Amino acid sequence: MRTNIDSVVAEILSIVLDRPVAPGEFVSRAEEDRWDSLRHIEIVFALESALNIELDETEIGEVASSSDLCSVAEVRLAS
Amino acid sequence: MTTLEVIEWQSTLFSNRLSRFEIMKLNGRQPAPTATVRVSRNHGFEQVASAIRPFLQFAGIAAALDIGDYDDAFTFPPRNADIEIVWIDYQRYAKLPVDELTAWFGTRLRALRGVTDAPIFVTDAPGDSDVVRRINETLADWIANTSDVEAIKLSDIATDLGPTFFDERRSAMTGTRFSDAACLEAARRLGLEFIPAAIGPMIKAVALDLDNTLYTGVLGEDGPNGVVLTEDHRALQQLLIDLTRCGIFLVVVSRNEPNDVAELFRSRSDFPLRAEMIADWQVSWGSKSQGILRAAETLRIAPDTFLFVDDNLGELTSVSRDLSEVRLVFAGNGGKETFDVLRQYPALWPKNISRTDTLRIADARANAERQELASKAPDATSYLRSLGVELTFSLNPADERARLAELAAKTNQFNLSLVRMSPVEIDRYLTDPDRRAVMFYMRDRLADSGSVGSILARRDGDVLVVDELCISCRAMGRCLEDIMVTIAIVGILAELPACSVRFNHSVGPRNKPARNWLSAYTGLQVGEESGSVDYPWDAERASTIIADAPIAVSWGRY
Known part of the structure; x- marks a missing residue:
């Protein structure tokens, strides 16, 4: 399951950040100029539609990296 | 777009439930924008904007979005745009009495119509409260009485999505009360329906x-x-x-x-x-x-x-x-x-359906018989007599505004100036005392063709300037062009007397027949560059053309 989540997160980040992102690669929101607040929402909504999950507002606000995205998705899929 | 791309994009973009992930994966070539879509808004449009590109690309449209700042006052600063979108959440004025809100918003929309000739698309109010109903009734009334305006019916999307249309919990983050599903659906309607129909060309x-x-x-x-x-x-x-x-x-x-x-x-x-x-x-x-x-x-x-x-x-x-x-x-x-x-295919469903649209198929089916008659007739005059052609001309047909715009937009082979005037521009010919619009209608004993041509002209001193002359390809091939144009111009000159007629013409990829006609009709050289031809009006010749025409002619409403 984690492999699939890694792939989905990598694909979304590649598209939104407009650069190649490998599955499992650590990408920090703080270090990506393109990862602004608008794209953050786009990333979250894309993740939700890809995995058919829903994040709560706190989770959306706290996500700060590709790793956070994978972790929160994994928790949601397991619940 | 390759066949495989068509299949892949088709299944994503026309899906019953849209997925942002699937949409964002569609990545085709992005040609340079040829049109500007201006968005005036008082709440978040970004979720729509980030999803609209693939829909537009599928429609073959390259458009740049010019999204304004949040503006509850809708001040509409002067701008140049090919399309105007008003993205409004009426809930933001919940403290205003509904009469005040609708009256105020009406003044803002009229102000926008006053500064642009571009098509305007305005969101209606989603929901089913009395206030929502009154807002939408007022909007519908304004649209019915204004040129080239249409409602983006978020109310329909809300009916379809039910409670998932709104996502109040995330509005602080997204800037809108509308959910992602609602924004994706709005992107689809704008990208497949509204913008392609406004920019064209339409599928026939x-x-x-x-x-x-x-x-x-x-x-x-x-x-x-x-x-x-x-x-x-x-x-x-x-x-x-x-x-x-x-x-x-x-x-x-x-x-x-x-x-x-x-x-x-x-x-x-x-x-x-x-x-x-x-x-x-x-x-x-x-x-x-x-x-x-x-x-x-x-x-x-x-x-x-x-x-x-x-x-x-x-x-x-x-x-x-x-x-x-x-x-x-x-x-x-x-x-x-x-x-x-x-x-939902882009540019397939016309915004306005005229009576002529309903006649088109029977008219086309009669063409085979017309061709047979033409092949048997000894000359053009005998052919026209055998067809029993009747032409009707209508001066300033205000109720045909949409059809006049459609003729301007759709005709290619016999479109002299290719100006392709918008409904707002056409309104000026219908109302200005120094301008006139004439629509031609045709029927013969085989079929009723409906409206087949138009002239938009204005008086400039002692010159009558023909700004637009369009004849549908359905009416071509019956040697009627001279007769149609002559009768229409005689009708206009009776109200706007002038000594000569100036035909504006442009070089387009397909309008050689119109340019050749102009050269033959005026006997003047029509060069290979866009320009105009001044033709000293010969009333005697015009009378002869009309008198010799083996057809029935009348003026009035069709």
């Missing part, structure tokens, strides 16, 4: 395969009574009938025996689609590209106005290779997917 004909497209089965193997009309195919055929009511030609392009196809449509009384609804038949074992080309010639329309529907990848690829300008639909999934795609 749908070329249809038969086997496993209009029914399940293979006619040559299963026989006329063996092929199966599923409920999805029945709905699809009904949708195609709706298209004919909008004036869209249906053409059957099928690899089958012509007798089998004729028997199929004769014997299957359960088929909603009847033979008389088909404008042209291209049933043979030859290439479908050639069939489309022959149909285009018969219907006098350009191949690039065709949409080709087939379940066979090879046929789609072959047509795409031979006629790259023809748009494609993959007829998959037993009729359901074809229905979903055609229902």
Whole structure:
């Protein structure tokens, strides 16, 4: 399951950040100029539609990296 | 777009429930924008904007979005845009009494119409409260009385999505109360429906395969009574009938025996689609590209106005290779997917349906008989007499504003200036005392063609300037151009006297027939560059043209 989540997160980040992102690669929101607040929402909504999950507002606000995205998705899929 | 891309994009963009992840994965070539879409808003539009590109790309539209700052006052600063979108959440004015809100918003919309001739799309109010109903009634009333304005019916999307239309919890993050599902659906409506219809060009004909497209089965193997009309195919055929009511030609392009196809449509009384609804038949074992080309010639329309529907990848690829300008639909999934795609296909459903649209198919079917008469007639005069042509001219037909705009937008071969005036610009010809619009209507003993041409002219000193002259290709080939133009100009000169007539002309890819006509009519050189021709008006010659015309002529409402 984690492999699939890694792939989905990598694909979304590649598209939104407009650069190649490998599955499992650590990408920090703080270090990506393109990862602004608008794209953050786009990333979250894309993740939700890809995995058919829903994040709560706190989770959306706290996500700060590709790793956070994978972790929160994994928790949601397991619940 | 390759055939495989068409299939991939089609299944994502026309899906019943849109997925942001699937949409964002569609990544095609992005040509430089040729149109600007200005968005005036008081809440978040970014979720719509980030999803709209693939829809526009599928529609063949390259548009730049110019999204304004949040502005509850809707001040509409001066701007140049090809399309205006007003993205408003009326809930933000909840403290205002509804009468004050609608009156105020009416003044803002009128202000916008005053500073731009571009089409305006305004969101209505989603929901079902009394306040929402009154806002939407006021909006509908304003739209009915204003040129080139349309409502983006978020209320329809809200009905479809139910409670998931709103997502109040995330509004602080997204800047809008609308959910992602609502924003994706709005992006689809704007990208497939509103913007393509405003920018054009529109599709004029749908070329249809038969086997496993209009029914399940293979006619040559299963026989006329063996092929199966599923409920999805029945709905699809009904949708195609709706298209004919909008004036869209249906053409059957099928690899089958012509007798089998004729028997199929004769014997299957359960088929909603009847033979008389088909404008042209291209049933043979030859290439479908050639069939489309022959149909285009018969219907006098350009191949690039065709949409080709087939379940066979090879046929789609072959047509795409031979006629790259023809748009494609993959007829998959037993009729359901074809229905979903055609229902929302860009530039297929006209915004306004005129009486002429409903006459178009019968008129096209009469062309074969007209051609036979022409081949037997000793000369053009005898031919016209045998047809029993009647022309009616209408001066400033205010109720035909939309049809005047449609003629300007759609005619290519006989469009002299290619100005393609918007409904707002056309309004000026209908209301300004120094301008006139004339619409021509035609019927003969075989069919009623409806409105087939128009002239928009204005007086400039002692010159009558013809800014736009359009004649539908359906009326061409009957040697009536001189008569139509002469009668229309005589009618205008009676109200706006002038010594000469200036014809503005532009060089376009297909309007050589109009330019050749101008040269022959005036006897003046029409160069290979855009410009104008000043023709000293010869009243005596005009009288002779009219008197010698072997047709019936009248002025008035049609």
